[in-house]
Amino acid sequence: MIVAEQKTLEEIRRMITPYARVLILGCGTCMTVCDAGGEREVSFLHNALRVAQAKSGNGTHTFSEYTLKRQCDPEFLDVLSDQITDVDTVLSLGCGIGVQAIAERYPDLPVLPGVNTSFMGMAKELGVWDERCAACGDCRLEETAGICPITRCTKGILNGPCAGTKDGKCEANKDMDCAWVLIYKRLERLEQLEKMRRYYPMRNFRAIPRPKRLTSRISVDMGEDNEDNG
Amino acid sequence: MYPLVDDTTRKYQANQTKKAPVDHSLIPPCQAACPLHMEIREYVDLVAQGRIMEALQVIRSGNPFPSICAYVCTHPCEEACRRCQVDNPIAIRALKRFALEFGGDRMIQAEAETTHHEKVAIVGSGPAGLACAYYLRELGYPATIFEAHSELGGMLRVGIPQYRLPREVLETEVQRLTQMGVEIRTETRVVSLDLLFDLGYKAIFITIGAHQSLRMGIEGEDSPGVIDGATFLREVNLGLKPSLGKKVAVVGGGNVAIDAARTALRLGVHKVNILYRRSREEMPADPAEIDQALEEGAEILFLVAPTRIRGENGRLCVTCVRMELGEPDASGRRQPIPIKDSDFDHEFDTLITAIGQAPQTPVDFHVSVGRGSTIQVDTVTLTTNRRGVFAGGDAVTGPATVTEALAAGRLAASRIDDYLQHRYPLVSKETRESVSGDLLPETIEMIRKIGRLEPPILPPRKRKKDFKAVELIYDWEVAINEARRCLRCGMGAEILFQDKCATCLTCLRVCPYHVPYLDASGTIQIPDDQCQACGICVAECPAKAIVLRKLYDRRHITEELDYILKSAAQSTVKPLIIGFCCQYGLFGTGTLAGLWRGPGAGTWIVPVLCVAKVEADHILRAFEMGAEGVFIAGCGEQCARENTALWVRQRVEKVRRALAQIGLEPERLQSFILSATRENLAKEIDSFIEQVAGLYLASVITQEVKS
Numbered sequence: 001m002i003v004a005e006q007k008t009l010e011e012i013r014r015m016i017t018p019y020a021r022v023l024i025l026g027c028g029t030c031m032t033v034c035d036a037g038g039e040r041e042v043s044f045l046h047n048a049l050r051v052a053q054a055k056s057g058n059g060t061h062t063f064s065e066y067t068l069k070r071q072c073d074p075e076f077l078d079v080l081s082d083q084i085t086d087v088d089t090v091l092s093l094g095c096g097i098g099v100q101a102i103a104e105r106y107p108d109l110p111v112l113p114g115v116n117t118s119f120m121g122m123a124k125e126l127g128v129w130d131e132r133c134a135a136c137g138d139c140r141l142e143e144t145a146g147i148c149p150i151t152r153c154t155k156g157i158l159n160g161p162c163a164g165t166k167d168g169k170c171e172a173n174k175d176m177d178c179a180w181v182l183i184y185k186r187l188e189r190l191e192q193l194e195k196m197r198r199y200y201p202m203r204n205f206r207a208i209p210r211p212k213r214l215t216s217r218i219s220v221d222m223g224e225d226n227e228d229n230g
Numbered sequence: 231m232y233p234l235v236d237d238t239t240r241k242y243q244a245n246q247t248k249k250a251p252v253d254h255s256l257i258p259p260c261q262a263a264c265p266l267h268m269e270i271r272e273y274v275d276l277v278a279q280g281r282i283m284e285a286l287q288v289i290r291s292g293n294p295f296p297s298i299c300a301y302v303c304t305h306p307c308e309e310a311c312r313r314c315q316v317d318n319p320i321a322i323r324a325l326k327r328f329a330l331e332f333g334g335d336r337m338i339q340a341e342a343e344t345t346h347h348e349k350v351a352i353v354g355s356g357p358a359g360l361a362c363a364y365y366l367r368e369l370g371y372p373a374t375i376f377e378a379h380s381e382l383g384g385m386l387r388v389g390i391p392q393y394r395l396p397r398e399v400l401e402t403e404v405q406r407l408t409q410m411g412v413e414i415r416t417e418t419r420v421v422s423l424d425l426l427f428d429l430g431y432k433a434i435f436i437t438i439g440a441h442q443s444l445r446m447g448i449e450g451e452d453s454p455g456v457i458d459g460a461t462f463l464r465e466v467n468l469g470l471k472p473s474l475g476k477k478v479a480v481v482g483g484g485n486v487a488i489d490a491a492r493t494a495l496r497l498g499v500h501k502v503n504i505l506y507r508r509s510r511e512e513m514p515a516d517p518a519e520i521d522q523a524l525e526e527g528a529e530i531l532f533l534v535a536p537t538r539i540r541g542e543n544g545r546l547c548v549t550c551v552r553m554e555l556g557e558p559d560a561s562g563r564r565q566p567i568p569i570k571d572s573d574f575d576h577e578f579d580t581l582i583t584a585i586g587q588a589p590q591t592p593v594d595f596h597v598s599v600g601r602g603s604t605i606q607v608d609t610v611t612l613t614t615n616r617r618g619v620f621a622g623g624d625a626v627t628g629p630a631t632v633t634e635a636l637a638a639g640r641l642a643a644s645r646i647d648d649y650l651q652h653r654y655p656l657v658s659k660e661t662r663e664s665v666s667g668d669l670l671p672e673t674i675e676m677i678r679k680i681g682r683l684e685p686p687i688l689p690p691r692k693r694k695k696d697f698k699a700v701e702l703i704y705d706w707e708v709a710i711n712e713a714r715r716c717l718r719c720g721m722g723a724e725i726l727f728q729d730k731c732a733t734c735l736t737c738l739r740v741c742p743y744h745v746p747y748l749d750a751s752g753t754i755q756i757p758d759d760q761c762q763a764c765g766i767c768v769a770e771c772p773a774k775a776i777v778l779r780k781l782y783d784r785r786h787i788t789e790e791l792d793y794i795l796k797s798a799a800q801s802t803v804k805p806l807i808i809g810f811c812c813q814y815g816l817f818g819t820g821t822l823a824g825l826w827r828g829p830g831a832g833t834w835i836v837p838v839l840c841v842a843k844v845e846a847d848h849i850l851r852a853f854e855m856g857a858e859g860v861f862i863a864g865c866g867e868q869c870a871r872e873n874t875a876l877w878v879r880q881r882v883e884k885v886r887r888a889l890a891q892i893g894l895e896p897e898r899l900q901s902f903i904l905s906a907t908r909e910n911l912a913k914e915i916d917s918f919i920e921q922v923a924g925l926y927l928a929s930v931i932t933q934e935v936k937s
Contacts, residue, residue: 009891028773033734038772040847044888047850052892054854067773069729126739 001122002030002095003129004115006041009048012091015112016049016061019089024049024114025080025102026067027094034129036115037093039067045093045114071098077105084109137212138203143195145186152179158200256758258719260322262665263310265637266299268292270307270322271718277325278713279813279839280706286333289326294364294636295403297335298357298386300327301395301699304516304631312719315669318682320716324701328685328709336402342410345370348432348650352376353420356384357632358437358623360407361639362646367410369647374431375412378419379468382407384439385624386632388464389486391493392697422594423619433618433646436597436605437639440624442590446481446583450539455546459486459584466493475579476500479548481536482584483513486629488520490582491528495694502528503578507535507553512563522700525690533566537573539581546578589625597621602628611655612638612645620646666719666759673743673760676872683712714814714870721780722761723768725754730775737767737776742872764871765843769881783839787848790836795855803832805858805926807919810844813837815865815904822863822912833919840864841901842874846881849899850888859898859922861915866903875903895925 016022024042032038046065053059066083068076071094084090089110092099096117103111119131134151140158141148150156154172160180164171168181187193260270269288276285289296303323311319350366352359355377366373381387382404386395408414420426426434443458445451457472459482465472478499480491483506491502504523506513509532513520524530531550538549552572555564588603597614600606605614605621612620622638624630648655669677686702687693693700704712722745725731733754738746745760746767756767758779765783768776778784787810798806811822822835836852838844841864852860862882866875878901886896900918904911 009888028730028732032732032772035736035772038732038734039730039774040770040772043774043847044850044884047847047854048888048892051850051854051888051894054856055892055894123735126736 001033001120002097002117003034003119003121003131004031004036004095004117005034006036006045006093006115007113009045009052012045012112012114013049013052013059016089016091017059019087019110020060021062021087021089022049022064023080023083023087023090024063024065025071025090025092025094026065027071027092027098028067028069029072030095031093031098031115032067033123035127037095042067042093045091068094071095072101074101074105077102080106136203140200143198143200144183145190145192145195147179147183147186149179149183152177152182158203256666256720257663259310259312259665260307260320260719262663263306265306265631265634266293266640267637268307271716271721273329274320274322274325274713274716275718275721277329278710278716279837280710282329282333285329286335286338289329290335290338294361294640295357296326297330297399298395298403299323299633299636300330301399301701302386302390303633306631306633312666312669312717313715316674316677316717317679321682321684321712324685324704325709325713327701328704331703332706332709338406340364340406340410342367343370344372344411346650347372349374349430350646350650351420351426351429351431351434352437353423353426353434354384354437354439354623354625355382355414355416356437356439356623357386357635358639358642359384359435360403361636362435362437362622362642363407363412363639364410365640365643366646367407367412369643371647371650373412375407375414376418376420377414377416380417381468382414382416384437385441388441388467389460389489390632391463391467391489391496393492393496393693393700394489396699421592423596423616427618433620433649435639435642435646436591436595436614436619436621436625437623437635437642438589438591438625440587440589440604440629442588442603443583444586444588446536446585448537448539450541451583453539453541453546455541455544455579456539456581456583459490459582460587462490462582463493466497471497474499475545477578478502478580478582479536479546479576479578480504480582480584482506482586483508483515484584484586484629485515485519486587487582487584488515488523488528490584492519492523492526494580494582495526495528496697503576504528504530505534505536505550506530506532507566508555508563509533512555522687522690526694527690535566535568536581544579546581548576548578548581549573550576587624587629589628591625595619604628610657611648612642613649618649620649669717670744670760673745673762676743677717677762678870678872680715680870682715683708710814718763720758720761721783722758722763722778723756723765723776724758724761724779725756725775726777727773727775728753730773732773732775734772736770736772740766740770740877742766762871764874765840766873766877769843769845769877778843783843787836787838787843787845790838791848791851794834794836795852798834798856801832805923806856807833807859807861807922808836808852808857809833809861809863809915810836810838810841810848811863812841812865812869813839814870815868822915840869840871840874841878842871844878844881846885849881849885853889853894853898858926859900859919861900861902861918863902863911863915864904866905868904875901878903898922898925 024046026037026039026042042065046063049063053061070076084106089112090102091112091114092102093114099111099113120133121129121131124130131151136150149160153160154170161178165178165181168178170176170178187195258271261267269292273285273288293299305323307322308319313319349372352363352373352375355375359375363373363375383400386400423434441460443460474494478494480487487504491504494502533553534550535553536548537551540547551568553566554569556567557565559565591599591605597616598606605626607614607621607626612622614621620642622642623635645655685704688700743762746754746756749755768778841862844862849860862878864878882899882901886899890896902911902914
């Protein structure tokens with residue numbers, strides 16, 4: 001899941017300054033789960049912005065709010081078509097993808113990001129999320145016992161641990177577990193310690209082109225049966 | 231962090247998943263157990279909020295004579311109460327009495343209009359007859375009660391001793407019936423139903439009770455000095471003072487036996503022995519009444535039965551035999567078996583038999599009579615073998631409770647209505663609804679254990695002197711704290727918008743009672759029979775997909791806040807300070823009463839049903855609408871729910887951070903949680919109010935300087 005945190009009120013207030021009518025747009029998927037831009041956060045932000053306006057006495061914004069099921073698919077955005085004509089900007093509490101999806105769908109409308117999209121991760125406990133995947137596009141978790149060194153090792157090294165590990169902790173952050181010690185312990189448990197002995201050649205990240213595109217569609221040649229399907 | 235679920239839970243969840251769609255209409259077990267299906271949960275909740283008048287309305291709407299029930303009901307609701315699984319049941323009957331006394335039940339007048347012309351005769355004026363008359367009048371029928379004795383009430387008058395049901399209570403209710411226009415004919419014994427039909431009555435309800443004491447069937451039962459319990463109680467209740475001598479024996483173990491024993495003690499008898507052929511465990515009398523009888527000096531000889539009575543020189547020589555308990559019989563109680571050669575003699579002045587009673591239906595009624603001389607009726611329609619003749623109460627069931635009789639009377643009224651209007655009788659809704667199941671072990675474990683608070687009772691020495699009511703009324707605060715223990719079964723949270731739910735698992739993680747769970751298909755379920763209605767998940771759900779089941783609870787804070795903001799807008803008192811205060815603890819019990827005086831005057835209070843239901847949005851809205859300061863006052867340790875203070879603090883902190891970013895002093899928002907160490911909450915709130923007033927003044931001055 002994508003994890004993000006809401007921008008500070010100060011930053012948001014600065015961003016919306018030029019726009020009179022602001023639509024605060026939430027996202028009902030990842031941003032709801034990570035407490036950054038679900039319906040509750042949308043409503044909280046909406047209220048906080050109104051309080052700020054009422055108490056500071058300056059600013060004449062009008063706010064509206066709406067929460068979509070998901071911002072990153074254009075079909076979900078269609079319900080906004082009516083509302084969008086009455087606003088000057090959309091403050092999206094979707095992740096960076098959501099913001100761009102809106103920008104693409106409504107070319108004439110300024111879109112503002114309300115959250116800082118941070119990482120892909122999982123819930124550690126209520127309200128705490130940990131990064132777990134760097135989306136490197138070349139998964140090696142089979143060799144590292146299901147623990148990702150790219151994400152969880154500060155240096156992201158493929159042949160760890162480095163000399164900086166001490167008592168199972170990382171030299172860069174003494175509160176953080178050394179990913180490679182974790183990998184070692186888990187391999188030991190799985191009786192696959194031989195994987196530690198192997199050498200994994202360096203990866204050339206520069207060779208991975210951005211932006212990436214994926215498709216799960218299989219293209220089939222329909223020949224001349226149906227020209228539309230070409 | 232995530233509790234491991236045990237087998238019971240797994241089984242429960244598997245069953246829940248099968249049971250689709252989830253049933254949202256569970257009725258609480260107390261209501262299901264009540265013969266009258268009273269809305270107990272509602273009125274207990276209203277008492278907990280200190281809204282006694284409204285509680286009284288709910289009580290009156292479900293019970294024709296609540297004040298009678300408040301004294302003598304055997305409260306099957308308390309046995310069914312799910313709080314039994316946690317600690318002790320809610321003292322429902324005592325709370326009802328509290329609501330009636332404090333709500334001013336005596337002042338309520340009854341009225342009825344006659345809209346039908348068909349006259350209905352009610353034979354007998356016991357609880358069933360009175361209830362039937364009450365509801366027939368409400369339906370608009372002219373009703374006449376025929377009573378053989380000089381006064382109305384049946385067993386309420388002649389059976390139940392005054393110390394359990396003061397006669398003025400009965401008088402008030404009878405008075406109301408007269409007000410409603412019920413025709414009352416006392417000292418009129420009905421001997422023939424044909425005569426009533428000849429007099430123009432279109433329907434007859436027979437409710438003659440079960441006044442005939444059963445005979446023991448032993449030698450010497452007719453000796454002078456032997457009297458049956460029903461007759462004895464009738465004589466005393468009608469004002470006679472039978473001379474009993476010094477030593478009295480009562481045979482039997484039911485409520486009548488205990489009533490007879492305690493009445494005898496009040497008449498000045500030195501020693502009362504209750505002879506009961508089984509042991510205390512099997513005794514059918516109300517355990518609290520047994521205790522009170524023992525406190526008053528009655529002695530119970532268990533496993534003893536009389537076998538022969540001989541009158542000698544004005545005294546009775548009673549031969550008894552000792553018993554032992556064998557296998558359980560048809561009633562489920564263990565059968566007493568006489569022990570051979572264990573006979574012994576006892577001397578008494580009087581022996582009162584109270585081993586059961588049966589109805590005595592005049593033969594001329596020509597209604598068919600079944601087992602134990604009870605009148606045979608159809609259980610759904612209450613019709614007898616005769617056209618237009620209905621029967622109910624003890625005459626049909628054998629000796630039962632007052633509440634059951636009231637229920638029979640109410641049912642009879644609606645069935646007679648059906649009969650007279652040629653309608654097909656429909657089964658009532660209550661009997662079809664399903665009841666909340668048992669609580670799960672891990673839910674029980676997390677529910678705060680709070681002992682039951684009993685109303686005070688007169689000390690034994692005092693109560694033995696006369697026939698004054700033994701039980702006193704709760705104090706205001708005690709009653710409210712007792713009512714707060716209610717688990718509000720089935721009134722909890724539900725996921726109303728499944729399509730909004732992002733399955734983020736917040737509810738599952740925040741619930742102090744481990745109620746929400748993930749079903750096999752990956753959908754979150756909040757089972758309605760486990761939820762404790764604390765409201766934490768409702769306020770925390772990031773998708774706002776969860777709501778409280780009860781519509782009133784759902785909208786309560788928003789509506790109250792809107793109302794307060796509207797009223798405050800017209801007020802000139804500055805600064806505007808809004809407090810979200812727990813209606814249960816702080817308000818209900820009067821802890822915050824001091825707020826209305828001193829610096830607190832002018833503070834606007836939004837009463838909330840537990841501060842855990844106050845959302846960050848509510849607080850922000852108060853600020854937006856011009857509040858200079860907002861505070862939340864909740865109960866903490868005193869709260870009947872778990873973790874409420876923690877969530878309040880978190881939300882307050884979140885809003886304070888937002889305030890700081892907006893440029894408002896975070897001190898304008900404060901939470902006050904009552905605890906043992908912070909007894910003087912009102913004082914703390916006062917100083918908060920002064921602080922906000924200071925901040926407000928400072929901001930006004932700054933503004934003026936600027937301009």
